[in-house]
Amino acid sequence: MPIGDSIPPVGIRWDDALFVVLAATLLGSALMVVTLRDIIRCGLALTVSFASLAGIYALLGDPLVAATQILVYIGAISVLILFAIMMTQTKNAPARLVFQTQAWVAAVASVALAVVIAVAALATTWPAGGQRLSTATADVAHLLFSEYVLPFEVVGVLLTAAVVGAVYLARREPGRRDEDRP
Amino acid sequence: MSNSLDSYLVLSGFLFAIGTFGFLARRNAISMLMSIELMLNAVNLSILAFGAFVAPLKTHASVIALVVIAVAAAEATVGLAIVIAIYRNRRTPLVDEYDSMRE
Numbered sequence: 001m002p003i004g005d006s007i008p009p010v011g012i013r014w015d016d017a018l019f020v021v022l023a024a025t026l027l028g029s030a031l032m033v034v035t036l037r038d039i040i041r042c043g044l045a046l047t048v049s050f051a052s053l054a055g056i057y058a059l060l061g062d063p064l065v066a067a068t069q070i071l072v073y074i075g076a077i078s079v080l081i082l083f084a085i086m087m088t089q090t091k092n093a094p095a096r097l098v099f100q101t102q103a104w105v106a107a108v109a110s111v112a113l114a115v116v117i118a119v120a121a122l123a124t125t126w127p128a129g130g131q132r133l134s135t136a137t138a139d140v141a142h143l144l145f146s147e148y149v150l151p152f153e154v155v156g157v158l159l160t161a162a163v164v165g166a167v168y169l170a171r172r173e174p175g176r177r178d179e180d181r182p
Numbered sequence: 183m184s185n186s187l188d189s190y191l192v193l194s195g196f197l198f199a200i201g202t203f204g205f206l207a208r209r210n211a212i213s214m215l216m217s218i219e220l221m222l223n224a225v226n227l228s229i230l231a232f233g234a235f236v237a238p239l240k241t242h243a244s245v246i247a248l249v250v251i252a253v254a255a256a257e258a259t260v261g262l263a264i265v266i267a268i269y270r271n272r273r274t275p276l277v278d279e280y281d282s283m284r285e
Contacts, residue, residue, distance in 0.1 A: 019184035023193050030197055030220055034204030039213060046216050053223055056193075059184060060234040065226075065247050072251050077219065077258045084262040085212055088275040099207045100278060106206035110199040117195030121188055128187040128235035135233070139241045140248075148245050155252045162256035166263035172270075 018059055025052040037098050039085050047078045061134025190231035198224035209276045211265045215258065222254045 006013045025048065032045035050073040057066035100106070144152055183189050197220060204217030226247050233243020269275055 013184070015184040019189070023189075026193070027196055027200070030200045033216055033220060034200055034208065034213070039210055042213060042216060046219065049220065050223070053227065056190075056227065057230055060190070060230050062230055062234065062244055062247075065230060065244055065251075068248060068251055072255055073219075073223075077255060080258060080262055081212065081216060081219075084215075084266060087266055088212060088269045098209060098213075100209055103207035106203050109206065110203035113202055114196050114199035117198065118192045121191035121195060126187050126232075126235070128232075129237065130185055132185060132234045133237060133240050135240055135244050140244045143241045144245050144248070148249075151249055155249055158256050159252060162259045166259040169260070169263040170266045 015059060019056070022052045022055045022059065025049075026056065039089070040082070043078065043082045043085050046081065047074055050074050050078060059132075061132050064135070064137045064140055187231055187235040190234075191228055194224045194228040194231065197221075197227065209278055211268070211275050211277050212262070214277065215261045215265065218261070219254065219258065222250065222257075226250050 003014070007017060029045045029049040029052065033042050033049060036042050036045065050069060054066045054069040054074075057069055201217045201220035201224060204220065205214050208214055208217065229243050229247050229250070233239045233241075233247075265275065268280065272280060
């Protein structure tokens with residue numbers, strides 16, 4: 001059964017409604033990431049914001065990047081962050097003060113940044129069409145392996161170096177015990 | 183609304199500003215890394231929005247976004263490893279207690 005272009009009783013277009021819901025979820029969960037007291041909940045809210053961003057990528061007509069966002073960010077980076085949180089949580093760490101003492105300066109600065117970016121984006125006339133163009137995955141693959149093949153290889157080397165470096169940095173030094181671990 | 187480039191750019195700007203606030207204001211090193219991820223995601227969103235609305239950039243934007251995602255993954259790996267290595271030595275994840283180079 002085909003569904004119409006807009007939601008029947010209210011007449012709002014489906015993609016507008018989806019955009020509003022996804023954007024509200026994204027901004028709300030991002031605010032939870034930076035304000036919540038419990039850092040585990042910050043990590044889970046970060047996962048929610050990655051997921052809603054994947055929805056926005058799909059809405060922008062880019063299914064390959066949306067799938068990559070789910071695979072890499074939700075599947076890998078969120079899990080990595082949650083592992084790191086659980087490895088660095090101590091019971092005696094002061095949980096009462098999550099912000100720096102000068103957090104209000106940061107708040108003023110970031111509100112100013114948001115206003116400047118919004119005004120600049122709205123005041124500029126972009127050479128853009130009024131319609132979203134969807135990207136074919138086959139075109140992306142062709143471009144990635146022809147014109148962008150050097151960046152692709154460099155990213156492969158970078159990922160290998162990063163993983164080897166991370167293992168080297170995080171490994172336990174031999175003969176040295178972590179003190180005051182119960 | 184979903185058919186105008188401006189709304190996506192404003193959304194990405196707000197997300198970037200939220201990430202900036204988190205990076206500047208939080209005390210926990212892992213919270214700061216999470217804020218960096220938010221900022222990288224905001225940049226990716228604006229790249230893909232330009233790609234979706236400007237015809238000559240269409241496929242290039244997807245490729246660049248994929249490269250940015252891969253570099254962000256590398257950054258998160260190394261960053262979290264550094265945080266864990268510092269935590270082994272100092273027993274705290276709070277960045278304002280990493281002040282041994284001050285005096």
